[in-house]
Amino acid sequence: MIVSNPELLAIQNSEVVPQLTLDCVIFGFHAGQLKVLLVKWKGTNFWSLPGGVVRQSESLNDAATRILTQRTGLVDIFLRQFHTFGDSNRYDKESVSEKLASVVPKHMWYDRAISVGYYALVNYAQVFPTPDEMSDSCEWRGLDELPELLFDHSEILKTALDYLRKEIAHQPVGLNLLPLKFTMPEMMRMYEAILGRKIDPRNFQKKILKSGIVIKSKEVKKGTAHRSPFFYYFDNKKYGEVLQSGSLFFI
Amino acid sequence: MIVSNPELLAIQNSEVVPQLTLDCVIFGFHAGQLKVLLVKWKGTNFWSLPGGVVRQSESLNDAATRILTQRTGLVDIFLRQFHTFGDSNRYDKESVSEKLASVVPKHMWYDRAISVGYYALVNYAQVFPTPDEMSDSCEWRGLDELPELLFDHSEILKTALDYLRKEIAHQPVGLNLLPLKFTMPEMMRMYEAILGRKIDPRNFQKKILKSGIVIKSKEVKKGTAHRSPFFYYFDNKKYGEVLQSGSLFFI
DNA sequence: TTTTCAATATGTAAATTTTACATATTGATG
DNA sequence: CATCAATATGTAAAATTTACATATTGAAAA
16 A cells, blocks of 8 residues: 555655554464464464554454455354554564564664554364464464464463453354354363353353353253253353343353 | 654655554543543634553553643653544534644644554643744633533544543543542542442442541541531552452442 | 421332352263 | 263352441421
């Protein structure tokens, strides 16, 4: 995108503003574990969150949606802005520019960048992880098997998880992380993975059912060893209401 | 701040990034009312929130602190980032540039600006509202006597209030909004002003005292018509602990 | 001086919510 | 057919939240 107005250009040159980027913490749930989608920078062994520059004409939400769709192949993603990271020394620019010297010429690094953080909740099974032009790999990683991340992305990831944990205390989650049909233990394990602690199955079921966001189907999941659990599915209308109201939810 | 590196300049020209600004919603409490500090643009009758451009070398928090200190004369202000506003059409640029034509030359308006929103809680009595170079007036306004605001500042103000309301459900407020000594009814009215609803005085007192954040002094406030209320003051240590833990608080 | 007035101080019972806790069922496996 | 382990399920205690009314007091008015 080129500046349309030559006078704008003059201003831009005289008062440089920080570069604006956007980073996405994409959460998925699989095998009882909360996972995050990471990219590995081309020709290196360095990982980071997927992200990119916010373009002149797009809104922040558009930029986040664009990045998310490109990395996952999904449209209609649940995403939420959680924090903008703007410390002067968010990370060691020298160190990063050295590590990524083979991918990004040194002169491409801005004096500083400010990054808007978004987190997304996606259905793991539907995602096709897709690297971007800067990366040669895009993969899920469990929260307890995270590599060291470039920039301040470890911090951003941690902050995203903090926000997610806070928000699920008031809002339902799961519509975006779980498949269409799921069992109560699956849903519970999702909450356990997010909250990082054990939940009592009786109390959990009581609260979820009381909230009305899920409906019990008559079908059971076959093929599991031991007793077959019932399938549940979301009551989208009720789910939306509870999501809207923000109240009446607590695990 | 001038670009140090000529190559950076080239990049900056080829891929223009949005202008980054910062707006502050400064809350004060006076006469039983929640107030917001507004500025009136020079030679006009148009009002907005205090704000400014984020400079190249300063962190977002530094920028917010700078703006807050300049408008209020206070240092050590409680402030919190709550949201970054980045819609493509946050406001009608044409309309604003016309309204402010006498203050800001038209060519100064960026194609778009993204604004980081901060809110602050300050002690009304200690504030010396000070206009900036763009404004000829800086004044407190009650929430129910707000003028129409420029840009999308009405929206930003509303969002700030939403965040504040959510956050005071988990964190104590008051240390920053109230004077050193205050009465229980004063504190309650502050909560009522923020929450926009009546609170039962008996239940309120019970919860506040149980949380341990305030200490009852033996002194009463004289000169009020009718029965004299006791003064209370904050237990800073306990207050900090509760603020930190984020839990154990609800009105 | 006395009376009036209105804001302040204060406690208890009911309702609701949260927490703690254990066993019978069942489907696959061997 | 026996074993195993995950699933399904209810109740009682504890904690929290809500609802609610009256005596006190200092200033102001009579």
